[in-house]
Amino acid sequence: MTQAFSSIRINPDRMLDAFNQLASIGATADSGVDRPTFSEAHLAARKWFREHIESSGLEFRTDGAGNHSAFLPCDDPNAPTLILGSHLDSVPNGGRFDGALGVMAALEALKTVRENRIKLKVQLEAMDFTDEEGTLVGLLGSAAVAGHLLPENLEKPRGGREKLLDGMARAGLTDASMLSAARKKESLAGYLELHIEQGKRLERAGTNIGIVTAIVGIWSYRLSFIGKADHAGSTTMEDRRDASLGASAFTLMAREMVMRDFPNCVVNVGKMDFAPGAFNIVPAQVDVSLEFRSPDEAEFIRLDQALLKLAGEQAARFGLELRTEFLGKHSPSLMDESVRAAFADSCDALGLTHMPLPSGAGHDGQSLADLCPVGMIFVPSVDGASHSPREFTKWEDCVNGANVLLQAALRLGNG
Amino acid sequence: MTQAFSSIRINPDRMLDAFNQLASIGATADSGVDRPTFSEAHLAARKWFREHIESSGLEFRTDGAGNHSAFLPCDDPNAPTLILGSHLDSVPNGGRFDGALGVMAALEALKTVRENRIKLKVQLEAMDFTDEEGTLVGLLGSAAVAGHLLPENLEKPRGGREKLLDGMARAGLTDASMLSAARKKESLAGYLELHIEQGKRLERAGTNIGIVTAIVGIWSYRLSFIGKADHAGSTTMEDRRDASLGASAFTLMAREMVMRDFPNCVVNVGKMDFAPGAFNIVPAQVDVSLEFRSPDEAEFIRLDQALLKLAGEQAARFGLELRTEFLGKHSPSLMDESVRAAFADSCDALGLTHMPLPSGAGHDGQSLADLCPVGMIFVPSVDGASHSPREFTKWEDCVNGANVLLQAALRLGNG
Numbered sequence: 001m002t003q004a005f006s007s008i009r010i011n012p013d014r015m016l017d018a019f020n021q022l023a024s025i026g027a028t029a030d031s032g033v034d035r036p037t038f039s040e041a042h043l044a045a046r047k048w049f050r051e052h053i054e055s056s057g058l059e060f061r062t063d064g065a066g067n068h069s070a071f072l073p074c075d076d077p078n079a080p081t082l083i084l085g086s087h088l089d090s091v092p093n094g095g096r097f098d099g100a101l102g103v104m105a106a107l108e109a110l111k112t113v114r115e116n117r118i119k120l121k122v123q124l125e126a127m128d129f130t131d132e133e134g135t136l137v138g139l140l141g142s143a144a145v146a147g148h149l150l151p152e153n154l155e156k157p158r159g160g161r162e163k164l165l166d167g168m169a170r171a172g173l174t175d176a177s178m179l180s181a182a183r184k185k186e187s188l189a190g191y192l193e194l195h196i197e198q199g200k201r202l203e204r205a206g207t208n209i210g211i212v213t214a215i216v217g218i219w220s221y222r223l224s225f226i227g228k229a230d231h232a233g234s235t236t237m238e239d240r241r242d243a244s245l246g247a248s249a250f251t252l253m254a255r256e257m258v259m260r261d262f263p264n265c266v267v268n269v270g271k272m273d274f275a276p277g278a279f280n281i282v283p284a285q286v287d288v289s290l291e292f293r294s295p296d297e298a299e300f301i302r303l304d305q306a307l308l309k310l311a312g313e314q315a316a317r318f319g320l321e322l323r324t325e326f327l328g329k330h331s332p333s334l335m336d337e338s339v340r341a342a343f344a345d346s347c348d349a350l351g352l353t354h355m356p357l358p359s360g361a362g363h364d365g366q367s368l369a370d371l372c373p374v375g376m377i378f379v380p381s382v383d384g385a386s387h388s389p390r391e392f393t394k395w396e397d398c399v400n401g402a403n404v405l406l407q408a409a410l411r412l413g414n415g
Numbered sequence: 416m417t418q419a420f421s422s423i424r425i426n427p428d429r430m431l432d433a434f435n436q437l438a439s440i441g442a443t444a445d446s447g448v449d450r451p452t453f454s455e456a457h458l459a460a461r462k463w464f465r466e467h468i469e470s471s472g473l474e475f476r477t478d479g480a481g482n483h484s485a486f487l488p489c490d491d492p493n494a495p496t497l498i499l500g501s502h503l504d505s506v507p508n509g510g511r512f513d514g515a516l517g518v519m520a521a522l523e524a525l526k527t528v529r530e531n532r533i534k535l536k537v538q539l540e541a542m543d544f545t546d547e548e549g550t551l552v553g554l555l556g557s558a559a560v561a562g563h564l565l566p567e568n569l570e571k572p573r574g575g576r577e578k579l580l581d582g583m584a585r586a587g588l589t590d591a592s593m594l595s596a597a598r599k600k601e602s603l604a605g606y607l608e609l610h611i612e613q614g615k616r617l618e619r620a621g622t623n624i625g626i627v628t629a630i631v632g633i634w635s636y637r638l639s640f641i642g643k644a645d646h647a648g649s650t651t652m653e654d655r656r657d658a659s660l661g662a663s664a665f666t667l668m669a670r671e672m673v674m675r676d677f678p679n680c681v682v683n684v685g686k687m688d689f690a691p692g693a694f695n696i697v698p699a700q701v702d703v704s705l706e707f708r709s710p711d712e713a714e715f716i717r718l719d720q721a722l723l724k725l726a727g728e729q730a731a732r733f734g735l736e737l738r739t740e741f742l743g744k745h746s747p748s749l750m751d752e753s754v755r756a757a758f759a760d761s762c763d764a765l766g767l768t769h770m771p772l773p774s775g776a777g778h779d780g781q782s783l784a785d786l787c788p789v790g791m792i793f794v795p796s797v798d799g800a801s802h803s804p805r806e807f808t809k810w811e812d813c814v815n816g817a818n819v820l821l822q823a824a825l826r827l828g829n830g
Binding site for chain 1 (some may be wrong): 687
């Protein structure tokens with residue numbers, strides 16, 4: 001790497017200005033943002049991103065999956081593209097940093113390369129991937145780019161088909177356009193992402209940068225515990241087949257089992273839907289929204305079997321029927337060694353401490369990991385808060401992360 | 416009682432015809448009815464009832480609480496009124512018999528008295544009480560008639576204030592009209608109700624008629640278990656404050672405690688509402704819809720304390736905050752001895768077997784029990800099903816109940 005490149009830094013004030021403009025779109029009263037995929041606020045954020053790219057002199061690009069990007073070509077039109085990116089959608093009532101920081105840092109990196117007239121051997125692209133968070137499908141835009149998206153993923157999305165159709169219509173997309181967004185393997189030089197950690201490990205260790213070793217996989221199910229609707233006053237406790245009991249026992253015991261037998265994994269019951277859902281009716285059905293994560297494929301298979309067995313046992317214990325609906329999975333992904341080394345070298349050159357970390361959260365990089373070299377870095381999350389308005393990262397940490405992202409892109413794009 | 420009176424019977428075919436017309440309004444595909452208070456189907460059933468009363472030559476009456484009735488005067492305009500009745504609203508996806516049978520039997524009793532030109536010493540009224548089931552408030556119309564309804568009951572109804580306001584608007588009612596429906600104690604001769612048992616005791620005993628000894632009381636709460644929204648992948652299991660755990664543990668342990676320590680009581684968690692309610696967010700808050708019932712006031716106080724203590728313990732166990740919102744109560748009510756005797760004598764005269772039973776369900780009679788003599792009878796529920804489309808009572812049992820209701824009204828109205 002040339003000496004000239006190693007002294008290049010992003011413009012912290014310019015990045016902060018863009019970050020704050022974006023954070024104001026869909027802002028909630030408690031300093032968070034509410035921008036689920038293709039909500040009004042999300043569409044407004046997408047429009048702002050497009051206009052911001054165009055007004056800053058970069059080329060705006062989009063594809064059939066609704067991914068938006070800024071493009072900075074190199075001299076060789078046949079050179080592959082190094083994508084930097086993240087996502088502008090949020091979970092409901094989420095935070096300002098998750099996704100948004102990565103997109104703003106990627107955009108700032110392109111602005112910095114452009115204003116410094118740096119000649120790289122790759123095209124650079126700063127990308128906002130569609131529906132990372134899973135309001136509709138999850139990792140949707142990146143799966144489409146990777147060519148992993150299948151018609152059946154769109155037929156049975158975890159947010160429901162109706163919601164997906166509504167959302168795609170609002171964004172001018174269709175099933176067919178989604179499936180057309182795949183890129184050729186040879187067109188990609190790699191994918192780099194800066195993200196907040198969403199955990200407490202960097203903060204506890206007092207370390208500047210986490211270099212991701214692997215992204216955990218995610219499997220999700222809808223488990224329906226089915227009993228019998230009965231009068232909640234006149235039916236004796238013994239005579240009830242109360243669906244809430246199976247759902248409650250499963251929720252408690254799944255947590256205990258994962259903590260005891262699967263220490264590298266996590267499980268979440270994010271929602272229960274009660275039917276008919278009245279004070280004075282014994283619940284006939286409770287639908288449990290279940291998700292679990294593992295960094296290892298073999299462990300996933302064991303955990304899946306153990307959770308379904310537990311659900312069946314708890315249904316039987318309370319005289320209930322169990323129905324299981326598999327809603328989809330993302331496999332665990334290892335990060336590329338050469339990209340990890342580029343991040344580590346960049347940290348060292350910038351005088352920043354770093355440590356290897358697995359990612360407990362899913363990220364778009366996992367879609368792309370078998371297509372091109374993929375790497376991620378984390379910056380510290382204050383108190384580990386995430387998917388919450390309490391989400392916060394100190395601005396100097398955001399700037400550190402953006403400089404590491406830029407430096408790693410320069411190293412990889414110059415090689 | 417005169418010999419002439421004791422041979423009077425209701426017209427089973429006429430009652431069946433009316434019952435079937437009513438059951439078709441808000442009918443569901445699985446033979447149930449869906450007529451929550453002031454829903455379109457409930458408003459249609461109310462309109463049908465009014466038109467049916469008017470076309471059958473009885474006087475239609477209504478009051479500020481939206482109670483509808485058929486009125487049959489006696490010769491003395493100053494005589495008190497003996498009310499027979501029940502309710503036309505249903506729980507969501509309920510059955511055809513709960514409430515509807517009692518109103519149709521009351522109406523048929525008035526038709527029978529009228530066509531037989533029987534002179535009684537009381538006015539007769541066949542009443543449909545508003546919102547017995549508690550879509551909005553619960554026992555709403557009868558509480559209004561009894562003068563027990565307070566402005567605060569309308570301010571903080573268990574279904575939420577918005578829903579109450581919407582419903583009252585659709586029925587042309589207001590807070591002020593509701594509070595104006597109270598009747599004077601001296602205007603009431605008594606209240607009699609026929610209802611399905613909603614349990615299996617009569618069926619198991621092979622007995623025709625249950626004569627209710629007391630109606631259990633009902634207390635209800637919204638319990639909010641409050642934790643912290645966090646990323647469901649990157650937050651370790653140990654670091655979570657997952658609101659679902661407190662709600663689930665409470666649900667399981669409340670059931671165990673009631674079965675062990677409060678055998679005369681029942682408890683129900685009819686619904687949980689998860690916030691934010693996404694697959695990939697640790698639940699920050701779970702609101703538990705809690706209802707419990709007891710035939711005894713002192714036991715209520717012990718059960719209330721035990722349940723709130725349990726909820727607090729389970730919240731603390733999982734690092735959660737607990738907020739409790741008391742949504743209202745109905746005290747247990749003893750049925751009148753003279754009315755019970757009139758029912759028993761009527762059964763004996765009709766050759767029907769009978770047994771004393773407490774009512775595990777709440778009924779409008781409990782609103783009126785401190786105003787006038789109140790009594791209820793039950794007819795057998797097949798398999799005990801209730802608040803469900805599976806609710807069923809053999810028509811001959813319905814006819815038996817209607818004849819006991821008529822005979823008891825004749826005995827009490829002739830006294």
